[in-house]
Amino acid sequence: MINVALSAGADSELGFPAWLRAAHFINLLFMGLLIRSGFEILSSHPRLYWRNDCGPGTEWIRFTKKKVPSEEGAYFARDDECTLSPLISLPGRKNIGIARYWHGVITTLWILNGLVYVVLLFGTGEWRRIVPTSWSVFPDAWESLKIYAGFGVPSLEHFQPYDALQQLMYFTVVFVAAPLMIVTGPVMSPAVVGRFPWYPKLFGGRQAARSLHFLGMAFFAVFTVMHVTLVFVVHPDHNLTQMVLGEADPARFAQALTMTIIGLVGVVVLWLAASYWSLSDLRRSQVIFERLTEPIRRMTVNRLVSRQRSKQVWTEKDISPYHWSNGRHPVGDESPEWGRLRGNDWKDYRLEIGGLVDEPVSLSLDDLRAMPRQTQITMHTCMQGWTGIAKWSGVRLKDVLDLVEKKPGARYVKLTSFGLAQKMHGGKPLEPYYTCLPPEVVEEDETILAFDMNDKPLPLTFGAPLRLRVESIHGYKMIKYIRSIEWVEDYRTEGDGRGGTREDSSYQSFNARI
Incomplete structure (x- = not known):
């Protein structure tokens, strides 16, 4: 029998309020846009390194079959670009400029949505749903993992409202993976790296931070696919109605399922529409995004001036x-x-x-x-x-x-x-x-x-x-x-x-x- 980490009294207070369900759905929309624009950015230089010099053969992983000659100038960075379909990336077709706009705007909105979620999480007591309060969560999560590995499903009594494995995963997503993405993202900015040369060194260098950022993106992509899949597998008549309607009422499962499918289809349509809208008029997209992103730059990087020389960062x-x-x-x-x-x-x-x-x-x-x-x-x-x-x-x-x-x-x-x-x-x-x-x-x-x-x-x-x-x-x-x-x-x-x-x-x- 798996021990339930939370007390029954505390569990009974935990529900799925409207703000939590809305933040959850918005997060899904934003994560898809971030991952897809991230694919487009990565396709512009489909190699990842741990070292700052990025020399041929020093990458730890690459997503291209192209070989780089050792002679400087014989092969250019733009020769290394890959073309991705708009069905995969945002916007697709070698348009890293528009992809970077999308990534910047959605990152800002994603962080704001996350801040609202965390503030309400701790302001309402709902934090108990994802923050473990007992060390027993680890052996309990191991037992759940063994059940899933055997293509089974833990019994309903273990979901209070989540089972131990879910709780650990959600805690990791909210308090480990998301902060990792937030703190490694600024290392991609030359203004940040130049003004605060010590900052990328916290992660082992600029390329190490880029690799960690990619690994975080890969984690979110895999987690999103698994999470959506398990929604339809693990006690859907109970869990799905809670997630969508805010109450565990199996009698309303058909309604919840219909709303879920419509919502997921709508999200996918928005993901793809963002690509084709961008590509339909690239200049229009550029102008609109410049107006949206410049206020963000004014609040963040516009006052940052490089100090690499004065600080003698490099020898x-x-x-x-x-x-x-x-x-x-x-x-x-x-x-x-x-x-x-x-x-x-x-x-x-x-x-x-x-x-x-x-x-x-x-x-x-x-x-x-x-x-x-x-x-x-x-x-x-x-x-x-x-x-x-x-x-x-x-x-x-x-x-x-x-x-x-x-x-x-x-x-x-x-x-x-x-x-x-x-x-x-x-x-x-x-x-x-x-x-x-x-x-x-x-x-x-x-x-x-x-x-x-x-x-x-x-x-x-x-x-x-x-x-x-x-x-x-x-x-x-x-x-x-x-x-x-x-x-x-x-x-x-x-x-x-x-x-x-x-x-x-x-x-x-x-x-x-x-």
């Missing part, structure tokens, strides 16, 4: 032996000027600084190298998930911009590349890759124009002769092969008006701090 021994990259250098007729400059070892290269300024300035590489140099060893964080540590040397962007006097109304800095975009929204002809930065990013001490990497001139793969480094944002805004810098009035007047090539064509966020 030369931490430099990654292999560093992923994105964006092929200009080839052929894509940029004959860049090819000519490269052929002359950059001797004729000029960085043009203009736009809304009183007097434009043109600088050679020698001019830039003659300016006060800044060297920083930092972690590059890509929105796809990979990281790499390198030593960058160059000049602070704000020092370069101090060489010109901007005109009134100049509020944003636009950097343009010799290279072209890889694709354009609406299938337009390819245009030069560009990005725009707000003044607060320009003013950060770790925002530099780098001409050296790991004590050598910048390699072609990583943006020669000059590239942008901003250590508090994701890499898609760190433009390579810089041709010119301009002060502009508003980023919305440039390109498609979203703030950069990746924002225009891949629907990323202008604010790349998270």
